[in-house]
Amino acid sequence: MTEIKTPLDSEVVDNLKAGDRVSLSGVILTGRDAAHKSLVEAYTAGQDLPVDLRGQVIYYVGPCPAKPGKVIGSAGPTTSTRMDPYTPLLIRELGLKGMIGKGNRSQQVIEAMKEEKAVYFLAVGGAGAYLAKRIKKAEVVAYPEFGPEAIYRLEVSDFPLIVGIDCYGRNIYEEGKKKYRRMPSNA
Amino acid sequence: MKEICADEITKVVENLCVDACTKLGKDWWQAIDDAISHEESPLGKEMLQIIKENADLAASTGEAICQDTGMAVVFLELGQDVRITGGNLYDAVNEGVRRGYVKGYLRKSVVEDPLMRENTGDNTPAIIHVDIVPGSDLRIIVAPKGAGSENSSALKMLKPADGKEGVLKFVLETVEATGPNACPPMVIGVGLGGNLEKSALLAKKALLRPLGERNPIPHIAQLEEEILELVNMTGIGPQGLGGRVTALDVHIEVYPTHIASLPVAVNIQCHAARHAEAVL
Numbered sequence: 204m205t206e207i208k209t210p211l212d213s214e215v216v217d218n219l220k221a222g223d224r225v226s227l228s229g230v231i232l233t234g235r236d237a238a239h240k241s242l243v244e245a246y247t248a249g250q251d252l253p254v255d256l257r258g259q260v261i262y263y264v265g266p267c268p269a270k271p272g273k274v275i276g277s278a279g280p281t282t283s284t285r286m287d288p289y290t291p292l293l294i295r296e297l298g299l300k301g302m303i304g305k306g307n308r309s310q311q312v313i314e315a316m317k318e319e320k321a322v323y324f325l326a327v328g329g330a331g332a333y334l335a336k337r338i339k340k341a342e343v344v345a346y347p348e349f350g351p352e353a354i355y356r357l358e359v360s361d362f363p364l365i366v367g368i369d370c371y372g373r374n375i376y377e378e379g380k381k382k383y384r385r386m387p388s389n390a
Numbered sequence: 391m392k393e394i395c396a397d398e399i400t401k402v403v404e405n406l407c408v409d410a411c412t413k414l415g416k417d418w419w420q421a422i423d424d425a426i427s428h429e430e431s432p433l434g435k436e437m438l439q440i441i442k443e444n445a446d447l448a449a450s451t452g453e454a455i456c457q458d459t460g461m462a463v464v465f466l467e468l469g470q471d472v473r474i475t476g477g478n479l480y481d482a483v484n485e486g487v488r489r490g491y492v493k494g495y496l497r498k499s500v501v502e503d504p505l506m507r508e509n510t511g512d513n514t515p516a517i518i519h520v521d522i523v524p525g526s527d528l529r530i531i532v533a534p535k536g537a538g539s540e541n542s543s544a545l546k547m548l549k550p551a552d553g554k555e556g557v558l559k560f561v562l563e564t565v566e567a568t569g570p571n572a573c574p575p576m577v578i579g580v581g582l583g584g585n586l587e588k589s590a591l592l593a594k595k596a597l598l599r600p601l602g603e604r605n606p607i608p609h610i611a612q613l614e615e616e617i618l619e620l621v622n623m624t625g626i627g628p629q630g631l632g633g634r635v636t637a638l639d640v641h642i643e644v645y646p647t648h649i650a651s652l653p654v655a656v657n658i659q660c661h662a663a664r665h666a667e668a669v670l
């Protein structure tokens with residue numbers, strides 16, 4: 204288990220290998236489809252962005268509302284591939300270093316990750332209650348009108364992750380599947 | 391004629407929404423334990439254990455199992471001798487969904503216009519399917535469905551000549567294409583026959599059958615087993631990280647079809663196989 208703290212720099216990212224177990228602590232930002240679209244549109248129009256992504260990690264999550272006395276509701280990862288059209292720009296132009304989600308990424312995202320040294324982490328999909336317990340603070344910092352799709356600033360402690368795709372393009376999904384595949388030749 | 395008050399329907403739907411999003415059925419707990427004991431990959435086993443721990447935590451704290459509490463899919467089996475009083479049936483169900491998603495602090499995940507995409511703010515409207523059946527009961531099933539698994543679903547109008555092999559191939563293709571995206575281990579609902587919309591509805595209904603239960607038609611039951619075995623050889627495994635348990639079960643529902651058709655719909659369900667029911 205590798206313990207790391209945010210923000211991330213290229214040196215930390217360089218040492219993370221696909222399949223590594225990571226325990227992440229510090230501040231991360233949330234962002235889903237609507238926030239990604241708005242960030243990219245604002246950047247393209249030359250406007251100021253509501254958040255600074257340099258060295259940051261974005262968690263693809265749209266949490267449940269917090270119950271009274273709780274920090275946040277259920278908060279597991281959403282499918283990352285929907286963010287793929289926006290991600291290369293976030294990595295290349297805005298300095299994003301890490302992403303947390305579930306599922307595969309496009310080749311364009313992987314290329315950007317390799318060139319700029321960024322990392323893609325996996326959190327356990329559908330384990331929202333389990334993951335929410337490790338979120339210590341949550342506040343909306345941009346786009347409150349998007350409801351669950353707003354950008355939150357989260358403080359996490361020992362957030363359990365797996366390196367899904369590292370900055371060399373190695374992919375745990377491909378490696379894991381290959382290892383356990385037993386398909387009969389006629390299927 | 392039995393009378394059922396619309397208010398009562400609202401109250402029951404409200405509670406079912408919360409129950410479904412926070413508690414899984416007995417069959418699920420059995421299936422996850424079986425999966426843990428069968429999984430060969432240590433990482434896969436660990437993923438299954440976290441999934442189980444998460445479900446435990448949700449049941450004991452009332453937090454949602456998954457933050458994607460989905461669109462509320464509501465099946466109503468309405469006895470033909472029932473009369474609904476004091477309001478409109480669909481309004482009563484939607485009001486129950488509205489209240490349930492507020493009361494349970496569940497996520498509101500519905501947008502009004504598919505292209506303009508503005509959140510309706512209360513998770514309505516629900517997707518409501520009504521079957522008129524004999525008798526004087528109203529059976530209500532609430533099955534919240536998240537988008538990760540729903541987006542992985544697919545339908546194809548096969549040719550009759552494609553036969554069983556064609557069905558097998560299409561289900562496998564669908565599962566391989568979704569891989570880790572639908573939070574495996576998944577449950578695979580297959581609708582076979584009917585026409586375009588009938589097969590889709592059958593596939594969704596197939597997900598309501600208890601895990602481990604087979605279709606009563608012997609050759610369909612056999613096909614379920616065959617597909618399950620093949621899916622579990624893909625290597626996708628829990629969370630797609632590699633392993634033996636890609637699916638917890640495969641359920642096929644069938645319906646007569648046209649001489650020239652072989653519709654097949656595959657509705658992928660993630661491990662958060664949520665549904666709750668009540669009879670009025």
Ligand code: SF4
Pocket residue numbers: 279280281328329330456457458459535536537538539571572573660661662
């Ligand atoms: S696929 Fe299922 S378990 Fe995964 S995030 Fe969506 S609703 Fe939750």
